[in-house]
Amino acid sequence: MSGYQLAEDVSLAGRNTFRVPARAAMMADVSRADALAGLFEFAMLRDGPVLMLGEGSNLLFAGDFPGVAICLTMAGVRIVQDGPEAAVVRAEAGMNWNDLVGWTLARGLLGLENMALIPGTVGAAPIQNIGAYGVEVGEFITAVEAFQRDTGQVKRLDREDCAFGYRDSVFKREPERWVVTAVEFTLPRQRELRLDYAGVREELAAMKVDTPRAVHVAEAISRIRTRKLPNPAVLGNAGSFFKNPVVPAAVADALKDRHPTLPVFPGDEGQRKLSAAWLIEACGWKGFREGDAGVAAQHALVLVNHGQASGAQLLALARRVAASVHDRFGVALEPEPRIIGARFDDPGA
Ligand code: FAD
Numbered sequence: 001m002s003g004y005q006l007a008e009d010v011s012l013a014g015r016n017t018f019r020v021p022a023r024a025a026m027m028a029d030v031s032r033a034d035a036l037a038g039l040f041e042f043a044m045l046r047d048g049p050v051l052m053l054g055e056g057s058n059l060l061f062a063g064d065f066p067g068v069a070i071c072l073t074m075a076g077v078r079i080v081q082d083g084p085e086a087a088v089v090r091a092e093a094g095m096n097w098n099d100l101v102g103w104t105l106a107r108g109l110l111g112l113e114n115m116a117l118i119p120g121t122v123g124a125a126p127i128q129n130i131g132a133y134g135v136e137v138g139e140f141i142t143a144v145e146a147f148q149r150d151t152g153q154v155k156r157l158d159r160e161d162c163a164f165g166y167r168d169s170v171f172k173r174e175p176e177r178w179v180v181t182a183v184e185f186t187l188p189r190q191r192e193l194r195l196d197y198a199g200v201r202e203e204l205a206a207m208k209v210d211t212p213r214a215v216h217v218a219e220a221i222s223r224i225r226t227r228k229l230p231n232p233a234v235l236g237n238a239g240s241f242f243k244n245p246v247v248p249a250a251v252a253d254a255l256k257d258r259h260p261t262l263p264v265f266p267g268d269e270g271q272r273k274l275s276a277a278w279l280i281e282a283c284g285w286k287g288f289r290e291g292d293a294g295v296a297a298q299h300a301l302v303l304v305n306h307g308q309a310s311g312a313q314l315l316a317l318a319r320r321v322a323a324s325v326h327d328r329f330g331v332a333l334e335p336e337p338r339i340i341g342a343r344f345d346d347p348g349a
């Protein structure tokens with residue numbers, strides 16, 4: 001029982017939600033965290049490029065991957081500590097994120113409801129500190145278990161060690177170092193629901209719910225998301241293609257003076273977050289299509305594959321979109337998905 005299965009020259013087309021064609025020189029499906037030390041003994045893994053692959057909902061393959069793609073399949077979940085006020089839940093990396101949201105809500109554990117229906121795995125959730133509708137997952141994570149490639153050991157990182165930020169963490173900054181194997185969440189049995197994000201209260205009202213509970217919030221948000229975002233099963237995409245740009249407050253104020261309808265959100269001390277969707281729509285890209293690469297008609301922040309677009313074509317479009325926003329507003333857009341096989345800011349690389 002090695003705990004992993006290896007295959008050569010594997011198609012990744014069905015393993016990324018953009019559904020672009022790409023191949024991995026080797027693919028390892030791993031079913032046990034304790035198999036990782038043995039797997040990384042292989043020279044190709046020790047010295048060559050390795051890509052951790054979840055459900056591929058935040059990746060853009062600009063070309064083939066010349067190394068080993070590793071997919072963790074272990075998907076157990078259990079309550080490791082129970083109490084009258086909160087419980088600690090440990091979920092393994094391969095579990096589907098939305099299944100975990102449903103599992104916790106069914107046990108009266110709150111906190112993850114605003115993040116219902118985000119695609120992907122539990123193991124990928126801490127990588128960019130997934131967030132939606134006013135909540136980020138880092139608020140509820142109390143520990144991440146991760147195999148550390150340079151020491152060959154599984155380490156337990158507390159929340160402070162994870163350095164969570166907006167679409168950011170230590171795992172995202174050091175992708176060659178960490179393999180997230182499990183995540184521990186501390187979830188309360190009672191808490192004030194977060195209903196402030198635009199559209200949530202209106203959706204609950206449309207559902208005729210007067211005294212919402214967490215399950216209603218999850219349902220309302222699932223309905224909003226289904227309306228707003230294209231379904232990757234129907235139209236290839238990776239959700240938001242760009243992060244919302246964070247700029248100094250003075251820059252945001254100056255832009256707002258010139259463009260009063262630009263949505264500006266609070267940021268950390270002295271910073272503001274701008275709506276990338278608004279900036280892109282203002283440059284006329286919403287619904288744009290060239291060949292099979294396009295910008296979604298229902299949301300300007302989502303790039304879409306209408307069928308046969310390659311990763312390189314989607315990347316070229318993304319660069320044009322970012323360049324036009326920069327020319328018009330002086331604001332730099334940074335991609336949210338990880339780009340494999342190219343550098344966004346260096347077309348020559
Ligand atoms: P992948 O895309 O496979 O990988 C993403 C990154 O994580 C890669 O760098 C990969 O190497 C790394 N990684 C994956 N697993 C591991 C692991 N076990 N250890 C170490 N590194 C790992 N995101 C949000 O935050 N909020 C949203 O509201 C949201 N909405 C979306 C809507 C749609 C329609 C889509 C398609 C995507 C959306 N996303 C959103 C992005 C995406 O769902 C998340 O980033 C998700 O966490 C990616 O999970 P995955 O398993 O598909 O990861």
Ligand code: EPU
Nearest residue numbers: 132133134239240242243244263275277278281299300301
């Ligand atoms: N907007 C436009 N044009 C559009 C779409 C939106 O101008 O085509 C404006 C809206 O008017 C609104 C603002 O943009 O005022 C924000 O729109 P939305 O609520 O859809 O959120 P977003 O900022 O575009 C972010 C996340 C999403 C997350 C939602 C909800 C980022 C990069 N994206 O999108 O996450 O689901 O908020 O919390 O932070 C993802 O990361 O893949 C993702 C989908």
